[in-house]
Amino acid sequence: MIPGDVLKHIQENNDNRVKELIDFLSIPSVSASxxxxxxxxxxxxxxxxxxxxxxxKGTIVETPGHPVVYAELCPYSDAPTLLIYGHYDxxxxxxxxxxxxxxxxxxxxxxxxYARGATDDKGQLFTHLNALEAILAVKGQxxxxxxxVFEGEEEVGSDNFEHxxxxxxxxxxxxxxxxxDGEKYAKDLPAICYGLRGLVYMQLExxxxxxDIHSGLYGGAVANPAHALTWILRSLRDDRGKxxxxxxxxxxxxxxxxxxxxxxxxxxxEAEMKKYLDVPQLVPEEGYTxxxxxxxxxxxxxxxxxxxxxxxxxxxxxxxxxxxxxSMRLVPDQNPDTVMxxxxxxxxxxxxxxxxxxxxxxxxxxxxxxxxxxxxMAVAEKAIEYGFDRKPVLIREGGSIGAVMTMKKHxxxxxxxxxxxxxxxxxxxxxxxxxxxxxxxxGTLASAALIYxxxxxxxxx
Amino acid sequence: MIPGDVLKHIQENNDNRVKELIDFLSIPSVSASxxxxxxxxxxxxxxxxxxxxxxxKGTIVETPGHPVVYAELCPYSDAPTLLIYGHYDxxxxxxxxxxxxxxxxxxxxxxxxYARGATDDKGQLFTHLNALEAILAVKGQxxxxxxxVFEGEEEVGSDNFEHxxxxxxxxxxxxxxxxxDGEKYAKDLPAICYGLRGLVYMQLExxxxxxDIHSGLYGGAVANPAHALTWILRSLRDDRGKxxxxxxxxxxxxxxxxxxxxxxxxxxxEAEMKKYLDVPQLVPEEGYTxxxxxxxxxxxxxxxxxxxxxxxxxxxxxxxxxxxxxSMRLVPDQNPDTVMxxxxxxxxxxxxxxxxxxxxxxxxxxxxxxxxxxxxMAVAEKAIEYGFDRKPVLIREGGSIGAVMTMKKHxxxxxxxxxxxxxxxxxxxxxxxxxxxxxxxxGTLASAALIYxxxxxxxxx
Numbered sequence: 022m023i024p025g026d027v028l029k030h031i032q033e034n035n036d037n038r039v040k041e042l043i044d045f046l047s048i049p050s051v052s053a054s055x056x057x058x059x060x061x062x063x064x065x066x067x068x069x070x071x072x073x074x075x076x077x078k079g080t081i082v083e084t085p086g087h088p089v090v091y092a093e094l095c096p097y098s099d100a101p102t103l104l105i106y107g108h109y110d111x112x113x114x115x116x117x118x119x120x121x122x123x124x125x126x127x128x129x130x131x132x133x134x135y136a137r138g139a140t141d142d143k144g145q146l147f148t149h150l151n152a153l154e155a156i157l158a159v160k161g162q163x164x165x166x167x168x169x170v171f172e173g174e175e176e177v178g179s180d181n182f183e184h185x186x187x188x189x190x191x192x193x194x195x196x197x198x199x200x201x202d203g204e205k206y207a208k209d210l211p212a213i214c215y216g217l218r219g220l221v222y223m224q225l226e227x228x229x230x231x232x233d234i235h236s237g238l239y240g241g242a243v244a245n246p247a248h249a250l251t252w253i254l255r256s257l258r259d260d261r262g263k264x265x266x267x268x269x270x271x272x273x274x275x276x277x278x279x280x281x282x283x284x285x286x287x288x289x290x291e292a293e294m295k296k297y298l299d300v301p302q303l304v305p306e307e308g309y310t311x312x313x314x315x316x317x318x319x320x321x322x323x324x325x326x327x328x329x330x331x332x333x334x335x336x337x338x339x340x341x342x343x344x345x346x347x348s349m350r351l352v353p354d355q356n357p358d359t360v361m362x363x364x365x366x367x368x369x370x371x372x373x374x375x376x377x378x379x380x381x382x383x384x385x386x387x388x389x390x391x392x393x394x395x396x397x398m399a400v401a402e403k404a405i406e407y408g409f410d411r412k413p414v415l416i417r418e419g420g421s422i423g424a425v426m427t428m429k430k431h432x433x434x435x436x437x438x439x440x441x442x443x444x445x446x447x448x449x450x451x452x453x454x455x456x457x458x459x460x461x462x463x464g465t466l467a468s469a470a471l472i473y474x475x476x477x478x479x480x481x482x
Numbered sequence: 483m484i485p486g487d488v489l490k491h492i493q494e495n496n497d498n499r500v501k502e503l504i505d506f507l508s509i510p511s512v513s514a515s516x517x518x519x520x521x522x523x524x525x526x527x528x529x530x531x532x533x534x535x536x537x538x539k540g541t542i543v544e545t546p547g548h549p550v551v552y553a554e555l556c557p558y559s560d561a562p563t564l565l566i567y568g569h570y571d572x573x574x575x576x577x578x579x580x581x582x583x584x585x586x587x588x589x590x591x592x593x594x595x596y597a598r599g600a601t602d603d604k605g606q607l608f609t610h611l612n613a614l615e616a617i618l619a620v621k622g623q624x625x626x627x628x629x630x631v632f633e634g635e636e637e638v639g640s641d642n643f644e645h646x647x648x649x650x651x652x653x654x655x656x657x658x659x660x661x662x663d664g665e666k667y668a669k670d671l672p673a674i675c676y677g678l679r680g681l682v683y684m685q686l687e688x689x690x691x692x693x694d695i696h697s698g699l700y701g702g703a704v705a706n707p708a709h710a711l712t713w714i715l716r717s718l719r720d721d722r723g724k725x726x727x728x729x730x731x732x733x734x735x736x737x738x739x740x741x742x743x744x745x746x747x748x749x750x751x752e753a754e755m756k757k758y759l760d761v762p763q764l765v766p767e768e769g770y771t772x773x774x775x776x777x778x779x780x781x782x783x784x785x786x787x788x789x790x791x792x793x794x795x796x797x798x799x800x801x802x803x804x805x806x807x808x809s810m811r812l813v814p815d816q817n818p819d820t821v822m823x824x825x826x827x828x829x830x831x832x833x834x835x836x837x838x839x840x841x842x843x844x845x846x847x848x849x850x851x852x853x854x855x856x857x858x859m860a861v862a863e864k865a866i867e868y869g870f871d872r873k874p875v876l877i878r879e880g881g882s883i884g885a886v887m888t889m890k891k892h893x894x895x896x897x898x899x900x901x902x903x904x905x906x907x908x909x910x911x912x913x914x915x916x917x918x919x920x921x922x923x924x925g926t927l928a929s930a931a932l933i934y935x936x937x938x939x940x941x942x943x
Binding site: 052053054055112113115116119176177178204218220222229230231232233234235236237238239240241242243244245247248250251252254255256258260262298299300301302303304305306311312314315318320322323324325326327328329330331332333334335336337338339340343345346348350373374375376377383384418419420421445448449450451452453 | 513514515516573574576577580637638639665679681683690691692693694695696697698699700701702703704705706708709711712713715716717719721723759760761762763764765766767770772773775776779781783784785786787788789790791792793794795796797798799800801804806807809811834835836837838844845879880881882906909910911912913914
């Protein structure tokens with residue numbers, strides 16, 4: 022699907038490009054950490070320089086949070102326009118002591134690059150830069166107009182991305198959108214994702230006595246914030262995965278029979294997953310398979326919890342405060358704002374006496390479903406088969422990419438290709454995240470094939 | 483109750499003694515911290531030197547944990563013997579940022595010494611050394627035999643103290659036992675404590691996936707250890723203070739009517755306590771007053787809880803592990819070993835699927851009731867009235883001093899005087915712990931009066 026000389030260039034230039042990626046991965050661009058502001062800027066500048074070297078006209082757009090990098094190479098008035106989205110921010114690397122190498126000191130081991138962000142999303146984003154570099158190096162021009170947008174707040178909810186998109190509607194106008202921020206279905210089975218879950222991320226802070234107090238002197242008469250917290254958290258979900266917040270399921274579109282059937286036909290080795298995660302068993306939602314529960318059903322998870330004495334030995338106190346981070350994954354047609362309100366009013370209604378409850382809204386993202394029958398989707402299937410030597414499956418994914426929903430809504434782009442190159446065991450959001458050199462290479466091929474393929478699709482508007 | 487020249491010495495020597503105490507408080511003898519081993523030793527040596535300067539014959543007795551300091555001055559074969567117990571270890575000082583001064587850099591402010599251990603128990607222990615110092619300085623001899631025992635593991639459950647006592651039964655033999663490790667009933671109302679709650683301290687560790695995993699990719703099908711933890715903790719106690727562990731109340735001796743009446747007659751300002759703690763309301767056990775719930779009813783408290791992401795912003799993970807420290811206060815005739823077993827078997831029975839639960843036993847202490855009608859108790863009432871200018875009330879306290887139960891059981895000492903000199907708002911186990919200079923002085927007077935008074939009580943054995 023791609024010219025022989027471009028393929029040859031990708032093959033021969035691979036080692037240099039790996040070095041470039043390692044350079045990019047060395048920047049600790051952790052968007053959640055206030056201490057990383059300088060590194061976030063460095064990562065944005067790194068991308069700007071990279072795109073300018075390719076011949077793109079780039080700019081760093083400020084936001085109230087971390088900046089967005091925007092670059093374009095759009096010489097044609099009669100060719101379609103492709104928008105490629107990626108994010109240069111990464112998840113916090115902790116727990117640090119579980120990493121075998123340092124998260125921002127990338128190493129190559131077992132034919133993979135180990136670093137925070139290796140797959141999510143610096144490595145995947147980089148495959149598209151690779152493809153563009155090869156085409157431009159060999160041909161001197163692209164077969165269609167290309168716009169690049171790389172944000173720095175994907176891992177913290179893309180709070181400022183919507184405002185950026187609204188302010189740059191004309192710049193961002195495009196026919197197709199490619200996002201490589203997911204993963205393949207399995208190591209040997211590429212996938213195109215046509216559905217994403219949405220997200221609502223909340224924080225609870227329970228306050229009791231104004232300092233930690235002696236549990237002997239006061240225990241029995243003073244409400245314990247840690248206990249109050251467990252009461253609330255426990256009341257949010259039952260032990261079979263059902264969320265107990267009134268109205269939570271109101272917007273949920275039932276899974277269609279054909280979709281359940283298709284999902285059931287995908288290879289899924291439960292024993293393998295249990296072994297990989299080292300869990301005694303999977304606990305899907307009652308009435309649904311594990312696949313359905315992970316990919317297409319709404320959930321609620323405690324992402325963090327704290328309060329009182331966490332040190333060694335014992336300390337006999339009633340803690341002054343306790344807190345938790347709680348996220349909910351949403352499916353069509355749940356609305357993040359509605360769910361946030363349902364969450365708040367339910368928590369207030371069940372909050373135990375004797376403590377104060379503060380509820381913080383971190384962020385929300387709408388769930389997404391993309392049309393599966395389209396010329397662009399047909400091109401994507403072929404391009405990915407070219408890159409990975411296997412026809413991709415069409416799947417829904419459990420993660421959330423709020424920015425995609427934002428672009429669909431405000432830019433009116435319906436031809437969205439969500440296709441990740443990573444493997445399911447790459448350790449996204451976990452210690453020892455890595456991206457295999459093979460996926461880096463194959464992802465680059467797939468990206469180049471997508472670029473050539475989409476250039477042939479008739480413009481839709 | 484004490485000779486005029488001894489009183490005069492106490493008054494005139496007060497400033498010097500305050501300096502001595504500050505020296506003692508500067509040693510960060512935190513028994514719960516493994517890093518404090520050297521400081522624990524220094525504190526023990528400080529005490530040994532102090533008692534030897536008084537003319538006692540002292541020794542540091544090794545244990546598998548922190549050492550015990552034992553000293554005696556027993557010249558008489560025909561006088562009764564008084565054993566004085568104290569502990570030189572202190573609670574961990576955290577949360578450090580809530581201290582106005584450094585916890586191991588004692589300062590005098592508002593006529594009080596601020597430091598971790600100022601009251602609990604270094605300051606109170608020190609009043610007895612003060613009294614002994616005064617009597618010996620002025621008279622050259624004590625009116626009865628005195629034995630001193632200072633342990634270093636009270637705040638971590640006195641695990642090695644029982645073994646020490648069993649190995650030193652003859653050394654420790656005594657007629658009376660004085661323990662000043664509590665507090666007055668109120669600022670202007672001294673108290674003698676005739677009952678203590680026991681303690682069982684447990685830790686739960688829940689393990690799920692072998693590392694933190696992406697809540698989008700896996701949420702819905704993989705059990706969340708933090709959620710499992712809240713499920714377990716929530717099931718341990720209801721929202722009205724009732725412990726839900728089967729059999730937990732089996733050993734509980736009902737409060738007698740006279741005891742409830744007496745407790746109700748004690749001054750208690752609920753509004754004042756709410757204001758001091760800054761809590762919206764007290765939440766006593768259903769069917770009991772706040773006083774009864776804090777002093778004479780068994781309880782269960784979460785002392786600490788942790789798991790997953792505790793940093794700023796958001797991280798979308800299912801945590802690999804979560805844990806909690808849970809303590810239960812026991813009343814007569816509950817047995818710590820029985821309660822530990824009930825706790826373990828209940829937790830195992832309610833543990834959710836998909837996670838591993840590890841239960842760690844930290845320590846236990848038996849509850850205690852002391853005979854209120856005895857010549858020693860009569861002396862104690864007078865001595866404390868002498869020191870504090872007010873007749874003490876007899877109360878039960880909510881805290882636990884496992885060592886007292888151990889000495890009662892193995893040394894056969896029934897005349898136990900539990901009387902603390904601190905105020906209820908001294909901040910025991912909390913930031914900004916302090917001990918007023920007035921209580922230091924009055925406690926010294928009360929101790930001297932106890933020594934002279936008990937010397938007149940006929941030996942019971």
